[in-house]
Amino acid sequence: MSTTTQSFRPGLEQIAAYRAGKPAPVGPSGRSIKLSSNENPYPPLPAVVAHLAEVLPHAISRYPSIAAEELTAALAQRFDVATENLALGAGSVEVAAQLIHAMTAPGDEVMFAWRSFEAYPILVRVAGAVPVEVALDADSRHDLQAMADAVTDRTRLIFVCNPNNPTGTVVSEAELEAFMARVPSNVLVVVDEAYVHFDRNSDSPSGIDFFRRYSNVAVLHTFSKAYGLAGLRVGYAIAPVPVAEALRKVSVPFAVSRLAQDAAVASLAAEGELQLRIDEMVTERDRLTAGLRATGLPVVPSQANFVWLPLGEASAAMGAAFEAQGISVRTFAGEGVRVSIGDPEENDAVVAAVIAAANRV
Known part of the structure; x- marks a missing residue:
């Protein structure tokens, strides 16, 4: 067996590969x-499958639109936001990576509850930032008071996974409101709503409502879960315009395929x-x-x-x-x-x- 002579980035040995x-x-x-x-x-959905069958011959040999105009317009209409507030990626996990790369420099802190989405600490370390894990409370819920207490002058980004993966728990609207009152306006709070379609708790906050009321809130959504498009990889952020612009700068070109874009548009039409x-x-x-x-x-x-x-x-x-x-x-x-x-x-x-x-x- 040959031994590589290449050198790797210091600290890479501390980063675990995502475990699927x-x-x-x-x-x-x-x-x-x-x-x-x-x-x-x-x-x-049958309508989505039928539409993909129609566009398949034209969707593979050409690059997709980077701007994803049709999908962006459909999402803007669905949530009553400007197209400039939207940034797309290959699943919400890729958009989360965009947020970390766009908002942090080496040594900056990114906070999240733990245990929460496994990819958070991996993405943070890959970007050279410092993950800050705040333990869930005794009921497997976000301890937002403890998270607010843990904010420092190095904190740049906070992920609130709601509902939380892997515990399925949610924070209340009042809890998130109190949390936002304590978070400095220069810290971006990302409400990760990958599982929001399944939430039946009447007291849960709407990430979109908080986005409308706070200049330092972004929301993550995905088509992987409720829409059943996990294999096509399409997610998006609804964010303040400067943040969305920064995400587009650090995004992987052509990451969202034509098939993914078309499937997402068809899914929105069949909600x-x-x-x-x-x-x-x-x-x-x-x-x-x-x-x-x-x-x-x-x-x-x-x-x-x-x-x-x-x-x-x-x-x-x-x-x-x-x-x-x-x-x-x-x-x-x-x-x-x-x-x-x-x-x-x-x-x-x-x-x-x-x-x-x-x-x-």
Whole structure:
């Protein structure tokens, strides 16, 4: 085996690669159920599939529009914002990276709750900034008071993942209001609403409303979750004009493909039909929560398309028990297990796997 003689950026050895949800092995039933990546269990809407079939012959051999005029116009109309307030990327995670690169210099601080989205600390370290992790409270929720206390003169960016990944918890409007009153106006607060479509909590804040009222708020959305377009990679930020302009400067050229742009436009036009699927997934989330609680497992109330099992040291064993039944979940050793919402049959299999594991003990 040859040994490389190239040198790498100092500190790169401290950056962990993002760990994607792995496929499940084939279980005793002959099935493989992947519930480790918070993907939509249903295919894209029929109207979206039909539209993509029409544009496919023209969408591959040419570069897409960098400006994504049609999608940008549709989003501007959908949220009643100016097109200048919008910046696109290959999924909201890529837009999060844009924000970090645009808003921080080496040594600046980027704050987020922990545990939260796994990519945050990776993206921050890649940019040369310093991640500041503030522990969730006893209910697996953002501790916004502690986060406000942790702001320093080096803080440039704060991510508030709402609903939070992987716990599914939300902050209240009053809590976010009190938080914004304490955050300096030169610190950008990013409300990451990747799972907002599944939130049924009447007290949850609207990131768009806060964007309209505060000059230091940006909002992240994605088409990967509710819209079922995870494989096409399209997300966006709604941000103050100077911030959106900066994001476009640091974005990867042509990152959002023509197929992704067209699929997103078609999805926005079919949101009524989409809502029926979202409602189905919320119903399944509540049914799975009840089923898991009936087995005796602790389940954190979720407003996302997954549930969080705070199992502590038993997390690895439970993850292995799911895998033995052909179900992949996201295991955070020593902390908990996140289970994405599948279709009804898949969710039944999750509960059955827990019962089977209990019977073997």
